[in-house]
Amino acid sequence: MQEKIERIIKDVLKNLGIAECDFAVEHPEDLKNGDYFTNVALVAGKEAKMKPQELAQKIILEIEKNLPQKIARMELAGPGFINFYLSREFFSENVEEILNDGEDTGKNATLTGKKIMVEYTDPNPFKPFHIGHLMTNAIGESIARVLEHSGAQVARANYQGDIGLHVAKAIYGLTKDPTLAEKLGSHKAEAANIGSAYVLGATAYEKDSEAKKEIDEINKKIYKRSDEKLNTLYDWGFDATMKAFEDLYEILGTEFDYYFLESVMAGIGEEIVLENKGKVFTESDNAVVFRAEDYDPKLHTRVFITSQGLPTYETKELGLALEKFKTEPNMDLSITITANEQADYMRVVTKALSLIHPEYENKMRHITHGMMRFASGKMGSRTGNVITGESLLRDVKELVWQKMQARDFTDKEKEKIATDVAVSALKYSILKQSIGGDIVYDFEKSISFDGDSGPYLCYSYARANSVLEKAKKENVLPDPHVAPESAWEVEKLIYRFPEIVLRSAGAYEPHHITSYLIELARAFNSFYGNNVIVNPEDKSSSYKVALTFAFTFVMKSGLNLLGIRAPAKM
């Protein structure tokens, strides 16, 4: 529709003998100002040496000579804006279209044929999965889905720090407190114990120099896999924590295609660094470094191989980037999602790689999000000052469960619904804002169920479903052709869904979808509150039912893009 209006205006400008110019056709913020507006008269007025308002009036008259059916009327407003009001036909046809598309509504083809890999979540085995990982997971999953909805073929990747000091700390904890290493038959419980062992080891490492020595020793042994006892502990711990993560992914709705291990990437990276020593990398103080500032003054030198001969994080990241392109041949884009503290050295790594493989330079994109923090300060799994994803989910679920007391469900149904609604609460509170900024974590707010929340969206959806059930019982069938004269606010919003998906995909910003859905849900609830939808006596009831159907499709599809499963009842 937007393109159509643009074309009409271009034709009119030609007829009026005005040169082409760069004007915009957009939605006004306030629905009172129409469904679309254009600033063409303000832009072209200068060139044509006419007052914008006069020119706008002229353009309106010209368009009116041949007014399309989908535009009801136009209006001159403010300093020279032209507002377009869409017609009843337009809205009804749109509802019909949504009914035809069903849950595919909102799809576009801008990325058809493109192969994209998205790496996100990246929890470390032997360490707790905390709410920071929850944040990266929610953002990554949503971006992956939005890209898929735009036609891309998306591969999901997860990168595990399976080796290093953090592992040694956890193993140290397990040897000091063998009760934590007991086989419990539940990897969830075992992973929780390993998390405690990690905190024990991490604390000892900071405070006790003897322990520090011991942990460093364990670290070396694990690298070499030289100690049978430690190997057994390692294999068991790796398995338990990875399986516990997998349980969480299932609840969160993520299925990874690839798992990359740091220990493997280290070798791949090291090889590349050594091959390019003297060309890209140089030696300094016995270490192999990359002087990025030689290529870009905003970057800085970083160590890739330490003076001890060990590959650093940078080298592993380099290996990972290469391995991704090897795993998915002909990949068009490789996206990595992390917290923003990694922004600077990722730039350095990317620069180094683009010197070695210039063909990848424009195919890598690092998306960084803000930190999840407490009012008390930064959260770190190092000190044990963490909320695990698992415990948070459990607390929220508990509250949902309480709210469902009055509803008539079996415990099994309740469990499923409470889980999905709890996930909606968490994901919504993460995805509702632009991903650059920090989120101050507030437990009370993250579990609030009214107004600006995931459960509110789920509730609107469940409620609409229940209306549809009643319509079925009363035999009121949906019919988009019996609409009343004027259009409701829901209709004026519902046709915009595809544009929102497009915008989200272009900017890698899921929050556009959250904002849109909350507005749509509000409009629907208002429609619901002020109208009786199912009424066999009412001629337009069939239209209202059709509109309700359209709403459920858009809401379900939208929630799906956020990585939220919407229960039909709750």
Place this chain on the structure above:
RNA sequence: GCACCCGUAGUGAAAUGGAUAUCACAACAGUCUUCGGAACUGUCGUUGGGGGUUCGAAUCCCUCCGGGUGCACCA
């Protein structure tokens, strides 16, 4: 010190250079409703300071103030 990110009602946020800056929470006042009150209808209140570009700036540029993150062998 240098680089990057950020600063919008009491709080959390939105706004691809456009109109009277939007939404929610909180607070206050209503709606006791046949389809689900996790709701609906109102009221209240905001662009860190100063310059500049523009017909038009929360948005772009400069500067100051405030917060965060990162800057050589941790990840």
